[in-house]
Amino acid sequence: MSCKSPRVCVIGAGAAGLTTIRQLQDVGITNVDCFEKERSVGGIFHYGTHKNGVYDNAVLTISNYLMAFSDMPPTGHRHHWHHSEYKAYLEEYARRFRLHQHIHFGATVLEVRGEPGQWQVKVMLVDGSVVDHIYDAVAVCSGAHQAVNQPNIPGLDTFTGQLVHSSAYKNNTPFAGKDCVVMGLGESGADIVREISEVARTTVLALRSYPFLIPRLVRPFNENPFGCPSDAFTSHLHHDLLHVQRSRYRRLKHFLQRVLFSLAALLFLLFPFLGRGREKPEKDAFNQDTSKVFLDKDTPECQSSYHLIWSWCIRSGQIGHPEHREKFACKNVTFVKHVVDGRIQTNDSGISCIDGGFVVFRDGACIKCDCLVMCTGYKDVFPFLKGNVGLTQTPLAVPEGNVRRLYKHIFHPEVGATLAFIGFVRPTTGGIPACAEMAARYFALLLSGQRRLPHNVAELTRFEHDLDTRYYRLSPDVKTLVGYKDWMDSMAELVGCEVELMRYVLRPKLFVRLCLGSLLPSQYRLRGPGQLPELSAATILSVPVAMTPMESAGESWRCWLRHLGIRPLCAGDR
Ligand SMILES: Cc1cc2nc3c(=O)[nH]c(=O)nc-3n(C[C@H](O)[C@H](O)[C@H](O)COP(=O)(O)OP(=O)(O)OC[C@H]3O[C@@H](n4cnc5c(N)ncnc54)[C@H](O)[C@@H]3O)c2cc1C
Ligand SMILES: NC(=O)c1ccc[n+]([C@@H]2O[C@H](COP(=O)([O-])OP(=O)(O)OC[C@H]3O[C@@H](n4cnc5c(N)ncnc54)[C@H](OP(=O)(O)O)[C@@H]3O)[C@@H](O)[C@H]2O)c1
Numbered sequence: 270m271s272c273k274s275p276r277v278c279v280i281g282a283g284a285a286g287l288t289t290i291r292q293l294q295d296v297g298i299t300n301v302d303c304f305e306k307e308r309s310v311g312g313i314f315h316y317g318t319h320k321n322g323v324y325d326n327a328v329l330t331i332s333n334y335l336m337a338f339s340d341m342p343p344t345g346h347r348h349h350w351h352h353s354e355y356k357a358y359l360e361e362y363a364r365r366f367r368l369h370q371h372i373h374f375g376a377t378v379l380e381v382r383g384e385p386g387q388w389q390v391k392v393m394l395v396d397g398s399v400v401d402h403i404y405d406a407v408a409v410c411s412g413a414h415q416a417v418n419q420p421n422i423p424g425l426d427t428f429t430g431q432l433v434h435s436s437a438y439k440n441n442t443p444f445a446g447k448d449c450v451v452m453g454l455g456e457s458g459a460d461i462v463r464e465i466s467e468v469a470r471t472t473v474l475a476l477r478s479y480p481f482l483i484p485r486l487v488r489p490f491n492e493n494p495f496g497c498p499s500d501a502f503t504s505h506l507h508h509d510l511l512h513v514q515r516s517r518y519r520r521l522k523h524f525l526q527r528v529l530f531s532l533a534a535l536l537f538l539l540f541p542f543l544g545r546g547r548e549k550p551e552k553d554a555f556n557q558d559t560s561k562v563f564l565d566k567d568t569p570e571c572q573s574s575y576h577l578i579w580s581w582c583i584r585s586g587q588i589g590h591p592e593h594r595e596k597f598a599c600k601n602v603t604f605v606k607h608v609v610d611g612r613i614q615t616n617d618s619g620i621s622c623i624d625g626g627f628v629v630f631r632d633g634a635c636i637k638c639d640c641l642v643m644c645t646g647y648k649d650v651f652p653f654l655k656g657n658v659g660l661t662q663t664p665l666a667v668p669e670g671n672v673r674r675l676y677k678h679i680f681h682p683e684v685g686a687t688l689a690f691i692g693f694v695r696p697t698t699g700g701i702p703a704c705a706e707m708a709a710r711y712f713a714l715l716l717s718g719q720r721r722l723p724h725n726v727a728e729l730t731r732f733e734h735d736l737d738t739r740y741y742r743l744s745p746d747v748k749t750l751v752g753y754k755d756w757m758d759s760m761a762e763l764v765g766c767e768v769e770l771m772r773y774v775l776r777p778k779l780f781v782r783l784c785l786g787s788l789l790p791s792q793y794r795l796r797g798p799g800q801l802p803e804l805s806a807a808t809i810l811s812v813p814v815a816m817t818p819m820e821s822a823g824e825s826w827r828c829w830l831r832h833l834g835i836r837p838l839c840a841g842d843r
Contacts, residue, residue, distance in 0.1 A: 456599055
């Protein structure tokens with residue numbers, strides 16, 4: 270599409286909607302209307318007692334440098350934001366880039382139908398009136414929390430206790446002194462089961478599979494004696510090691526990258542200052558004293574916690590299996606201490622039925638239950654997409670409600686570039702908003718006529734769908750999952766902002782941090798459309814490499830072993 274000044278509708282003013290407006294502005298598309306049903310920006314992080322998803326004490330699992338957009342990086346101490354701090358960040362983003370002028374608050378999109386380039390959008394305004402608009406393009410940024418996944422357990426209708434979904438959980442007060450069963454262990458479950466177990470009479474955690482657990486703080490290593498966020502280890506080098514088998518990179522490109530990683534590791538080994546920070550932080554990423562060792566917020570390191578984490582990771586099926594297969598990573602281990610001290614009992618046999626006030630498990634255990642808390646996640650739904658499009662009369666709805674049926678989780682192959690789904694990419698480690706930003710950059714370039722969708726978009730979508738479905742088969746319900754580096758790098762190729770490591774060899778400090786340091790969204794602003802080279806370089810240089818020189822050398826060595834087809838054994842290796 271290359272219409273001169275397309276009129277664009279953006280649905281939702283959460284992180285994804287905001288960055289979409291911003292990226293459209295950046296390519297000169299200013300005829301944008303964003304409809305947001307709430308009265309503020311921030312999406313799920315616009316906290317309210319009537320609003321679902323975020324609870325009082327929610328602290329993000331991803332650290333600020335990976336949660337922030339590349340055009341407004343944070344400065345200073347790397348840490349995990351409380352949900353209110355992230356909301357403040359989003360408000361500042363909207364203010365700084367004057368996004369409010371495009372947003373209509375209290376406006377709910379009821380219907381989107383029509384044809385590519387001629388979308389009819391029906392909106393209910395705050396006074397209840399309904400208006401129709403026509404747009405050239407629509408960006409669906411309605412978020413992944415619009416409908417809960419509530420498993421249909423036999424006998425649930427006979428349950429005499431209180432049934433709660435995690436989306437409605439705010440704090441543990443209502444659970445004091447009760448017998449509680451918490452079902453599911455994603456990041457919501459991990460926080461909620463811990464909080465409930467601190468006040469409940471009994472707490473049983475009902476699992477149907479074991480999570481792959483990654484502590485939010487990584488054990489201090491040699492010269493890095495501070496509680497570093499585990500996502501600081503998401504470097505090009507580290508991801509290359511993990512994802513090489515599924516990567517679609519051409520072999521030669523991969524080979525050259527590995528040569529560069531090895532060069533960077535050697536430079537770091539010889540001249541450690543290239544990757545080091547100026548001073549050692551006194552606080553870890555949860556502002557805890559670095560003289561003590563923590564695995565997570567308020568979670569001191571201890572042998573028994575380590576054993577439990579490791580044994581659950583093995584039971585998740587991700588480690589020690591001959592085939593490469595992944596599960597979403599639960600990056601919250603705050604609950605582990607209460608499994609160790611017995612406050613949380615676990616049952617992994619699966620719930621077979623509910624019988625009045627009892628939960629019956631498949632292993633025959635029958636547990637008295639006052640409160641059944643389902644931390645079972647969400648479904649991707651788009652109730653406002655109506656009708657069919659084109660000669661083939663393709664339904665506008667996302668096929669099977671599965672965003673992997675969309676090209677890069679963004680474009681319906683039959684519909685094309687004028688309808689984009691932004692915010693439906695969940696990287697295994699890394700921030701959803703940064704991925705939304707990258708998707709929005711591509712959408713903006715397509716609308717402004719600077720890029721075109723690949724001619725074989727349907728074929729590519731099928732290929733990636735099959736690949737990801739196979740790869741993430743341990744988490745079959747989470748269709749949004751992608752590998753962070755793989756997805757970002759492949760999008761960067763489409764946008765034209767790939768990180769060309771070779772260009773920076775003569776700037777060794779930047780080069781070392783690009784190869785071995787955290788994979789910051791800023792890396793994708795060094796060059797290409799919308800480039801911000803000074804800001805990006807300054808951000809990258811301000812963040813020290815989390816690995817020690819010896820660890821970097823070890824990882825680079827393991828990369829080569831893998832290149833030669835030898836599977837090295839290491840904690841993160843699958
Ligand atoms: C407790 C918690 C912690 C989290 N921590 C992290 C983290 O550390 N890292 C991470 O990457 N992700 C995290 N997430 C996931 C988080 O939801 C996403 O990163 C983020 O919200 C994505 O933004 P979004 O704009 O896509 O969706 P949302 O934030 O859900 O925003 C969607 C917006 O669309 C609006 N909307 C929906 N339908 C309509 C309609 N029909 N008409 C008008 N408006 C509509 C909604 O009101 C909402 O404002 C966390 C989630 C929770 C619940
Ligand atoms: N602190 C934070 O940053 C934070 C906090 C909360 C949420 N979040 C984010 O919010 C999003 C949603 O997280 P979430 O934890 O609500 O959902 P989620 O990640 O989708 O996890 C859902 C959990 O429910 C289990 N489950 C689903 N159906 C089940 C069934 N029928 N029986 C038993 N168990 C079942 C799943 O088990 P299987 O693995 O077996 O499928 C999984 O453990 C994610 O993006 C997450 O990162 C972040």
